[in-house]
Amino acid sequence: MLDIQTIRQDPDRFRLAMRNKGYRDTGVLDRAVDLDSERKSIVTTVQSARERSNEVAREVGALFKAGRRDEAERAKEEAARLKDAIRVGEDRLREVEASLEAAMLDIPNVAHESVPVGASSEDNLMAFTNGVIPVFDFRPLPHWDLLERHGLVDFGRGAKVAGAGFPFYVGRGARLQRALIQFFLDMAVSAAGYTEVEPPIMVNADSARGTGQLPDKEDQMYEMTRDGLYAIPTAEVPVTNLHRDEIVAEADLPIRYCAYSPCFRREAGSYGKDVRGLNRLHQFDKVELVQFAHPDRSYEALESLREDAERLLQLLALPYRRLVLCTGDMGFAQSKTYDLEVWSAAQERWLEVSSVSNYEAFQARRMWIRYRPADGGRPEFVHTLNGSALALPRIVAALIENNQREDGSIDIPEALRPYTRFDRIA
RNA sequence: GGAGGGAUGCCGGAGUGGUUGAACGGGGCGGUCUCGAAAACCGUUGUACCCUUCGCGGGUACCGAGGGUUCGAAUCCCUCUCCCUCCGCCA
Incomplete structure (x- = not known):
């Protein structure tokens, strides 16, 4: 607002x-x-x-x-x-x-002056590329073939039990999920100093409205009508609402949280698009970073948050690129958004694994999250920011596609081995 | 799910119909005192909105939320939410 x-x-x-x-x-x-x-x-x-x-x-x-x-x-x-x-x-x-x-x-947030004006994803600004796109002397398999070959994910039974887009992760597949979650959280807490929280994964309508899911994106959320609750599409929703209707001390800013949560998205209107394998799911895991920043320093916070997410991609040795979304491609509530995309070797395309945004006071004004200036003046709205660090399924997709060998085995990145406790999947 | 008890300012805690935005205590802030600090003492201490000759100023609302009774409600009535205790159920 x-x-x-x-x-x-x-x-x-x-x-x-x-x-x-x-x-x-x-x-x-x-x-x-x-x-x-x-x-x-x-x-x-x-x-x-x-x-x-x-x-x-x-x-x-x-x-x-x-x-x-x-x-x-x-x-x-x-x-x-x-x-x-x-x-x-x-x-x-x-x-x-x-x-x-x-x-x-119904009035969308205003884009920051540094955001390129544009009509669609065509006009996004390619800001940075990192890592080397792997070259194979054999034909790399798409991740869904590799997952099946090693029995890492069971899509069929997931569809039986819940529906399409609700997979079971099995054996080392499940272990890999857990390893990534643990790794991401450890990095956020130990290396970057975020406070870990485990949020509710259902929220009420006030919370959904606070971050901008309502009324704008109602169709994308699973709703428990009997109890008036919504399954969260991202931990951003509960974690940003954590300080709703509060006045925090200026000295406490920036307040920084990380949270792992499963995320639920109906993906209405996107059927038949990118639905193979792990590209698009109704339920997936994600570690989210959330910051409450002083208005004068929120763009510094945006860069630091972005770096916190990028560092993970570097540690996982995944080739990635960074985009600045243009005005026409960014969301309703954001002032500035970076998308991070990893290279998927077999699909030969970039997959979005993180979206890092500054909302300025847009969400804070909806939620009445303010800070008390140190000089004792009137309370002012904080700026809120969040970003994925990171969304798991597409990381897994890129990771196993990029690290596959001709015999179908998959190398686990160094940084992850202490967590998986296995070096490769063969 | 059943029975009962609660919800007041930054915190604790008074207040059961008439200047009560709210006693008292604590905390915070400012000051006096001090070489400095502590103690003591004095003062001060919410939010939103409206009007304003923008200068000080004036006004309205807010005591969990919403409705009602009344000339007048933090105080009485109704509904809801949340918290606590006990019973039941249960990971």
Whole structure:
């Protein structure tokens, strides 16, 4: 959510920002500005009625005490009239505020000035490439063939038990998952100093709204209607909401958490696209990094978070590239997003394994997460950031495709061996 | 699932219808004192929104959430949420 005060001062700037993000219809901006001024005029009216009403109530009390019953009764009549006026005003105010809120929730975040303006993924900025793309003197197998050959993942039984996109990881496949999770968490905690949390994997509607899943991406979440809960699509949701409705001390910033969680995504509308093997699942594992940063230092935090994620790819010796998403390809709530993509040797394409974003105050304003300035001034909104470090399935896909040998065996990267306790899968 | 007890400011904790944004204590901040510190003493200490000649200022709301009673509610009534205790069930 953006600040209506700021929008009112310069609507054109926000109109342009919306268009850059690919929204043709910017009418919601004008609606918000109109509703805001209507809201203010109603508030003014209602408040002065209440002020008078408070006066009258005191008068009535005094008159009764003084035994002047007739005058008191007359004053009560005025009180009744005021009460009606207040009620009418409040009803109207409630409607206007609800409409304003709805409008504000529909306005996307503004992209940072360093973000390239563009219409689609074609216009993303390729910022950095690292590592060497492996060359084979045999035809490398796609990961789904390798997984099957070694019995690492059972897609068929997963489909029977839950549905397509809910695999069983088996034996060394399961062990590899656990090793990666442990490795990622250890790096975040020991090397980078994040505080580890294990979050709820279901959240209520307030939390889903706080990070921007609602109302924008409702179709992508599994919903437990009976209990009003949503299965989390990422640990970002519960972990960012951890400080919802709180005021933290400035000295505590940046606050940094890492969390492992399974993630659940309906992937509605993406059937038939990239669905083979581990490319796209309904349930997958991920370690997420979340930061709450001082507004003046959130872009430093973004770079450090990005580096924390990239370091893992380097340690796993996976060739990867870094993109700066253009305005048209980035999400509704983000100000700036880096995507990290690893090379998949058999599929011969780049797979997104991490998305690192600064949301500035967009989420914080929805969640009322503020900090108290050290000088004791009024509370200000923090900036929130998050990034995957990392999403497992595509890491596993790239890892086994890139590290396969002609005999079908798979080498485990050095850094991971202390966790897997095996060097290769043969 | 059943029975009972709670929810007040940064914290503890008063307050059962009329200037109570809220006693008292603690903490924090500022000051006096001190070479410095402690102690003591004095002062101060929430958030949001509206109006403003933007300067100080004025106002409204908020005592878990929402509704109701009343001229007037932290205080009475209803609903909900959360927490605690006991019983049941259970990983």
